[in-house]
Amino acid sequence: MYVYDQYDQHIIENRVKQFRDQTRRYLAGELSGEEFRPLRLQNGLYIQRFAPMLRIAVPYGLLSSKQVRKLAQIARDYDKGYAHISTRQNVQFNWPELEDIPDILGELATVQMHAIQTSGNCIRNTTTDQFAGVAADELIDPRPWCEIIRQWSTFHPEFAFLPRKFKIAVNGAVSDRAAIEVHDIGLEAVSNDAGELGFRVSVGGGLGRTPIVGSFINEFLPWQHLLSYLDAILRVYNRYGRRDNKFKARIKILVKALTPEVFAEKVEAEWAHLKDGPTTLTEAEVQRVAQFFVDPAYQPLQDQSAALAALDAQHPGFARWRARNTAAHKKPGYVAVTLSLKPTGVAPGDVTDKQLEAIADLAERYSFGEVRNSHEQNMILADVEQAQLFQLWGELREHGFATPNIGLLTDIICCPGGDFCSLANAKSIPIAEAIQRRFDDLDYLFDIGEVDLNISGCMNACGHHHVGHIGILGVDKKGEEFYQVSLGGSASRDASLGKILGPSFAQEDMADVIEKVIKVYVEQRTEDERFIDTYRRIGIDPFKERVYAANH
Amino acid sequence: MQRIIKNDQVIDETWHLLAKDATLEGLSNCADLIVPLALWREHSHALKARDGGLGVWLDADEEVEEIADDLGHFQVIALNFPSFTDGRHYSSARLLRERYGYRGEVRAIGDVLRDQLFFMKRCGFDAYAIRPDRDPYDALASLNDFDEVYQAATDQPQPLFRRRS
Numbered sequence: 211m212y213v214y215d216q217y218d219q220h221i222i223e224n225r226v227k228q229f230r231d232q233t234r235r236y237l238a239g240e241l242s243g244e245e246f247r248p249l250r251l252q253n254g255l256y257i258q259r260f261a262p263m264l265r266i267a268v269p270y271g272l273l274s275s276k277q278v279r280k281l282a283q284i285a286r287d288y289d290k291g292y293a294h295i296s297t298r299q300n301v302q303f304n305w306p307e308l309e310d311i312p313d314i315l316g317e318l319a320t321v322q323m324h325a326i327q328t329s330g331n332c333i334r335n336t337t338t339d340q341f342a343g344v345a346a347d348e349l350i351d352p353r354p355w356c357e358i359i360r361q362w363s364t365f366h367p368e369f370a371f372l373p374r375k376f377k378i379a380v381n382g383a384v385s386d387r388a389a390i391e392v393h394d395i396g397l398e399a400v401s402n403d404a405g406e407l408g409f410r411v412s413v414g415g416g417l418g419r420t421p422i423v424g425s426f427i428n429e430f431l432p433w434q435h436l437l438s439y440l441d442a443i444l445r446v447y448n449r450y451g452r453r454d455n456k457f458k459a460r461i462k463i464l465v466k467a468l469t470p471e472v473f474a475e476k477v478e479a480e481w482a483h484l485k486d487g488p489t490t491l492t493e494a495e496v497q498r499v500a501q502f503f504v505d506p507a508y509q510p511l512q513d514q515s516a517a518l519a520a521l522d523a524q525h526p527g528f529a530r531w532r533a534r535n536t537a538a539h540k541k542p543g544y545v546a547v548t549l550s551l552k553p554t555g556v557a558p559g560d561v562t563d564k565q566l567e568a569i570a571d572l573a574e575r576y577s578f579g580e581v582r583n584s585h586e587q588n589m590i591l592a593d594v595e596q597a598q599l600f601q602l603w604g605e606l607r608e609h610g611f612a613t614p615n616i617g618l619l620t621d622i623i624c625c626p627g628g629d630f631c632s633l634a635n636a637k638s639i640p641i642a643e644a645i646q647r648r649f650d651d652l653d654y655l656f657d658i659g660e661v662d663l664n665i666s667g668c669m670n671a672c673g674h675h676h677v678g679h680i681g682i683l684g685v686d687k688k689g690e691e692f693y694q695v696s697l698g699g700s701a702s703r704d705a706s707l708g709k710i711l712g713p714s715f716a717q718e719d720m721a722d723v724i725e726k727v728i729k730v731y732v733e734q735r736t737e738d739e740r741f742i743d744t745y746r747r748i749g750i751d752p753f754k755e756r757v758y759a760a761n762h
Numbered sequence: 763m764q765r766i767i768k769n770d771q772v773i774d775e776t777w778h779l780l781a782k783d784a785t786l787e788g789l790s791n792c793a794d795l796i797v798p799l800a801l802w803r804e805h806s807h808a809l810k811a812r813d814g815g816l817g818v819w820l821d822a823d824e825e826v827e828e829i830a831d832d833l834g835h836f837q838v839i840a841l842n843f844p845s846f847t848d849g850r851h852y853s854s855a856r857l858l859r860e861r862y863g864y865r866g867e868v869r870a871i872g873d874v875l876r877d878q879l880f881f882m883k884r885c886g887f888d889a890y891a892i893r894p895d896r897d898p899y900d901a902l903a904s905l906n907d908f909d910e911v912y913q914a915a916t917d918q919p920q921p922l923f924r925r926r927s
Contacts, residue, residue: 367911
């Protein structure tokens with residue numbers, strides 16, 4: 211992974227000093243709450259229901275075991291022993307004291323971490339495929355490009371006060387696990403016919419109050435021009451994005467208002483001035499960054515298909531776990547393992563300090579000391595030897611990471627919701643738990659197969675409910691918490707937005723509603739048809755009829 | 763008398779900033795004036811004929827393209843921040859410096875607080891009218907919050923990746 215040099219280190223140390231002084235001035239009354247707000251947000255600090263929430267950047271989801279240990283220590287010393295993996299691959303602490311934040315940032319800086327631009331109306335953490343660099347279906351490793359974008363976006367002087375937050379995602383694989391088409395900018399690394407590297411550029415995708423799938427405005431942007439082209443997009447947005455209404459301020463509204471064609475023309479016109487300037491990337495810089503992402507010292511191994519199949523036959527639990535929680539690796543004899551942070555009864559994405567330490571330890575023993583966070587709020591050991599898989603499974607079970615539910619109905623993406631977040635209309639964690647309890651029969655869960663169930667506690671859509679095959683949105687009706695259900699969303703390459711099923715439901719009805727939806731699917735599906743495919747074939751009406759039948 | 767930060771120092775203000783609805787009526791001939799864009803557009807001949815210094819100010823929704831052909835007439839271009847979270851004029855300042863080659867004073871006015879200064883300086887501002895309820899001497903420190911940067915901008919035309927050793 212990328213390792214800071216003296217320049218990178220210097221910049222984050224400057225930041226700690228700056229934020230320490232900003233916090234001091236706020237506590238001394240020299241900065242008003244309103245003035246401190248954008249400053250603290252640009253450092254990931256929210257004032258929450260019970261305590262501040264601090265969001266720490268995990269650039270494109272990559273962590274070293276040393277960093278994981280530091281997070282464990284912070285969870286213990288400054289939180290109540292918990293950390294939370296967010297849907298942007300970041301880490302959140304829900305219980306720090308405001309006065310301690312500068313010290314926490316100081317601690318993070320010792321392991322090359324920070325909280326820069328994890329919130330606020332600026333360019334946020336760039337995200338990518340959690341299997342970047344190891345996926346069997348990868349064409350181009352997106353991580354060097356993510357790091358190049360990270361550096362370009364960090365304290366970009368022109369774009370610190372955008373109309374609204376701005377999110378960039380990069381994909382380099384056949385499958386789009388980074389959901390690039392629902393980002394403000396989505397970049398797909400591609401090669402042209404001449405074998406040259408470039409990017410397909412999508413703009414104006416996003417979730418939130420007005421979910422929109424992005425539009426591709428450039429089919430091949432040569433890599434040298436990546437940053438000047440991003441500068442051009444951001445400049446057009448900074449100048450012309452709406453600032454009169456916070457709900458219409460995302461770039462998607464501007465792209466839609468202008469039409470993607472006109473927006474693309476404006477970007478081209480701006481880019482004509484910037485192209486070939488000093489921001490043009492050099493071969494040397496790309497090489498410098500890329501060398502941090504070369505393969506670790508893989509052993510020449512063979513795939514262990516027969517041995518693993520034999521273990522499967524002896525241990526049905528192992529077979530089940532292996533079917534769900536492992537992913538194909540580009541190297542023979544290796545496999546990527548997802549640690550499920552979605553056991554029933556735990557808030558999705560939560561880990562304790564002790565679990566983090568266990569993960570750091572497992573990473574060192576099984577996976578070259580590296581860990582990844584996924585936007586589905588799980589953690590990954592990306593480089594495990596297949597021959598060690600059975601032994602690893604045993605250890606994961608001890609630590610509570612072996613729930614065999616990756617990609618299944620109970621692998622729920624869920625925002626912190628009304629239990630923590632002051633923006634939320636409704637709680638989301640208890641809904642996740644009720645659904646997990648209802649579908650606790652593993653055979654049935656496996657039989658249902660792949661379903662993305664995403665829950666957001668409000669319109670801001672941190673739980674990505676629009677792109678869940680089943681989406682749940684908390685709404686406020688005259689001070690009471692209700693839940694709206696949508697079906698048919700997808701964050702994959704065939705991205706689509708869910709359609710609302712009908713009137714919303716009370717909290718206690720939610721498990722029943724989801725059960726009815728699933729029953730319709732089970733009855734209607736053809737062999738091997740996934741939930742989303744059945745939905746696309748039969749439409750929303752059969753689901754609607756079943757779910758609302760009792761009300762008539 | 764108000765004081766402003768100019769070239770990293772606090773100095774006494776000598777310019778008069780005219781309100782957005784100002785008219786020619788009663789304008790001093792020899793005072794140094796920063797006039798609103800509308801007045802300039804309407805009365806550029808009369809304004810050019812005065813003896814005093816001339817500057818123009820743009821509100822957040824007024825674009826530098828509107829004065830791009832007139833830059834030689836202005837000793838000062840002031841860019842207004844109605845709120846410190848309105849970032850449009852960071853782009854305006856860079857365009858003035860980098861695209862239109864403006865060499866006079868580019869001044870931040872309005873809701874200007876010390877924590878914006880480092881970014882403003884990078885984008886080509888060289889003068890800052892700190893909000894009157896704040897101490898400009900305190901604010902000086904924030905001009906140097908960072909001593910290394912990643913991006914190319916007005917103050918540093920080479921991005922870090924071309925300067926790393």
